[in-house]
Amino acid sequence: MGEAVTKALSDLGLTARHGEDVAVTGLSVDSRQVRPGHLFAALPGVKAHGATFLPAALERGAVAVLTDRAGEEIARPLLVGSSVALVVVEDPRQSLAYAAALWFGAQPATVVAVTGTNGKTSVATFTRQIWQALGFEAANIGTTGVEGSFTAPSAHTTPEPITLHRLLAEMAAAGVDYAAMEASSHGLAQRRLDGVQLSAAAFTNFTQDHLDYHATFEEYFAAKAGLFTRVLPEDGVAVLNTDDPKGLELFDYAVARGQQVIRVGRDASCEMRLGGQRFDAAGQDVRFIWEDAPQLVRLPLIGGFQAMNALTAAALVIACGAEPAEVFAALPKLTTVRGRMQLAATRANGATVFVDYAHTPDAVETALKALRPHVLGRLVAIVGAGGDRDRTKRPLMGRAATAFADHVIVTDDNPRTEDPATIRAAVMEGAGPEAQEVGDRAEAILRGVDALGPGDALLIMGKGHERGQVIGTDIFPFDDAEQASIAVAALDGKI
Numbered sequence: 039m040g041e042a043v044t045k046a047l048s049d050l051g052l053t054a055r056h057g058e059d060v061a062v063t064g065l066s067v068d069s070r071q072v073r074p075g076h077l078f079a080a081l082p083g084v085k086a087h088g089a090t091f092l093p094a095a096l097e098r099g100a101v102a103v104l105t106d107r108a109g110e111e112i113a114r115p116l117l118v119g120s121s122v123a124l125v126v127v128e129d130p131r132q133s134l135a136y137a138a139a140l141w142f143g144a145q146p147a148t149v150v151a152v153t154g155t156n157g158k159t160s161v162a163t164f165t166r167q168i169w170q171a172l173g174f175e176a177a178n179i180g181t182t183g184v185e186g187s188f189t190a191p192s193a194h195t196t197p198e199p200i201t202l203h204r205l206l207a208e209m210a211a212a213g214v215d216y217a218a219m220e221a222s223s224h225g226l227a228q229r230r231l232d233g234v235q236l237s238a239a240a241f242t243n244f245t246q247d248h249l250d251y252h253a254t255f256e257e258y259f260a261a262k263a264g265l266f267t268r269v270l271p272e273d274g275v276a277v278l279n280t281d282d283p284k285g286l287e288l289f290d291y292a293v294a295r296g297q298q299v300i301r302v303g304r305d306a307s308c309e310m311r312l313g314g315q316r317f318d319a320a321g322q323d324v325r326f327i328w329e330d331a332p333q334l335v336r337l338p339l340i341g342g343f344q345a346m347n348a349l350t351a352a353a354l355v356i357a358c359g360a361e362p363a364e365v366f367a368a369l370p371k372l373t374t375v376r377g378r379m380q381l382a383a384t385r386a387n388g389a390t391v392f393v394d395y396a397h398t399p400d401a402v403e404t405a406l407k408a409l410r411p412h413v414l415g416r417l418v419a420i421v422g423a424g425g426d427r428d429r430t431k432r433p434l435m436g437r438a439a440t441a442f443a444d445h446v447i448v449t450d451d452n453p454r455t456e457d458p459a460t461i462r463a464a465v466m467e468g469a470g471p472e473a474q475e476v477g478d479r480a481e482a483i484l485r486g487v488d489a490l491g492p493g494d495a496l497l498i499m500g501k502g503h504e505r506g507q508v509i510g511t512d513i514f515p516f517d518d519a520e521q522a523s524i525a526v527a528a529l530d531g532k533i
């Protein structure tokens with residue numbers, strides 16, 4: 039955005055209720071980021087109404103305010119006698135999303151979004167990987183930042199509209215034609231995606247999560263459903279996991295809106311149907327049926343659920359116009375998201391070492407269960423719990439590890455300011471007397487790798503993609519995958 043760019047409120051789809059159709063020099067949702075000439079979007083918040091920060095925004099040079107009725111009550115008295123334009127709308131978050139889209143004015147030609155409780159990052163990443171394998175410039179936006187032909191860090195899974203549209207415009211300018219983005223329930227509830235022109239959208243699954251933010255289960259689902267009922271246009275394609283009852287509900291909405299639907303699942307009604315899966319140490323062979331024609335593909339991915347993620351990504355790419363045969367030919371090239379069931383090293387005897395960010399009792403169970411079918415021999419688990427965080431989960435994590443692995447090593451995670459031995463003791467309490475306690479994480483990894491015979495696998499859990507270990511208030515360089523490679527090289531005589 040050049041310094042000289044200005045746009046009238048009317049160019050941004052906004053009409054002033056008080057004051058004139060002023061030209062603005064930019065948009066801000068936070069008074070602390072307002073620059074002279076900006077439109078300040080005073081949004082209703084969890085802690086406060088943004089309009090309470092209007093005096094600070096005015097001091098910094100805001101010339102227009104976008105808000106709702108409640109914000110108007112606060113703003114009016116502050117604007118008496120001033121020339122600052124006041125725009126009052128029903129849903130200022132949505133108006134802001136549209137305004138941001140008009141402000142930046144460009145996005146990749148094809149953008150898709152993925153919602154659901156689990157699998158968003160994998161589906162968005164795989165979708166981008168397939169596009170790249172087909173020779174397109176593509177990127178994905180989500181929890182892991184912006185990746186692909188265009189890269190950038192991102193603080194949110196679904197960035198705020200101003201950040202999002204800036205990113206989309208920068209991508210388009212850099213020649214990116216295809217983008218896949220994660221749509222978090224927070225992002226959808228806050229209308230962050232409402233200004234994006236979507237070609238297709240996918241739903242992975244729905245389980246209980248985030249009830250801290252959404253008041254009820256219904257409200258949480260309604261937020262996710264908004265991707266199909268509000269954001270995806272009628273000529274867009276809905277890719278739905280209809281094995282999930284909530285996917286079936288979305289199917290009805292999509293059909294009622296006249297959207298084309300690709301159903302993904304095991305059920306015979308699905309256009310993209312998952313047949314059999316056969317697992318081995320490095321991945322799986324998957325049989326699936328696309329429009330009645332059976333296909334067999336190799337997926338170098340761990341975990342039965344990844345087949346659904348890969349097929350959902352394939353369906354999205356097909357929905358956007360790619361040749362199915364070319365899409366299926368690209369699937370063997372998929373690679374997992376860093377730190378999520380990532381194959382970090384393989385021993386000379388064929389034993390494998392994986393890294394996963396599982397750091398809750400549920401996630402420990404899910405990760406070990408997902409890996410089990412890939413392991414002919416013993417499954418060894420390394421587990422620990424972070425300091426200065428939920429203490430109740432520590433024994434439960436130990437218990438889950440012992441329940442689903444053949445051997446457990448309890449080690450330090452990020453102890454932060456707590457005594458590491460006290461944290462380990464709590465994890466050991468759940469893990470039981472058979473578990474081995476090795477405080478130093480590098481040594482625990484070495485011992486775990488050393489224990490692997492042919493057909494065995496080691497799963498190092500808790501830190502995933504992190505590159506540091508927080509001890510006290512210091513972050514020491516530490517990378518589980520790198521440590522796994524070092525241990526394998528040391529034990530197999532390569533260093």
Ligand SMILES: CC(=O)N[C@H]1[C@@H](OP(=O)(O)OP(=O)(O)OC[C@H]2O[C@@H](n3ccc(=O)[nH]c3=O)[C@H](O)[C@@H]2O)O[C@H](CO)[C@@H](O)[C@@H]1O[C@H](C)C(=O)N[C@@H](C)C(=O)N[C@H](CCC(=O)O)C(=O)O
Nearest residue numbers: 067068069081083084085086088091194195196222224225
């Ligand atoms: C819980 C939540 O989603 N909060 C969002 C919400 O903030 P809030 O309601 O708490 O804001 P508030 O503090 O009450 O302030 C109200 C308004 O005043 C503004 N303000 C505040 C202080 C000030 O000095 N000046 C000022 O103008 C704020 O920018 C805000 O617009 O509205 C803000 C403005 O749109 C968002 O930035 C903020 O996202 C925060 C940063 C956040 O962390 N959100 C997370 C939970 C989130 O969105 N996560 C999802 C992923 C979830 C997952 O799947 O795990 C994501 O997509 O990343």
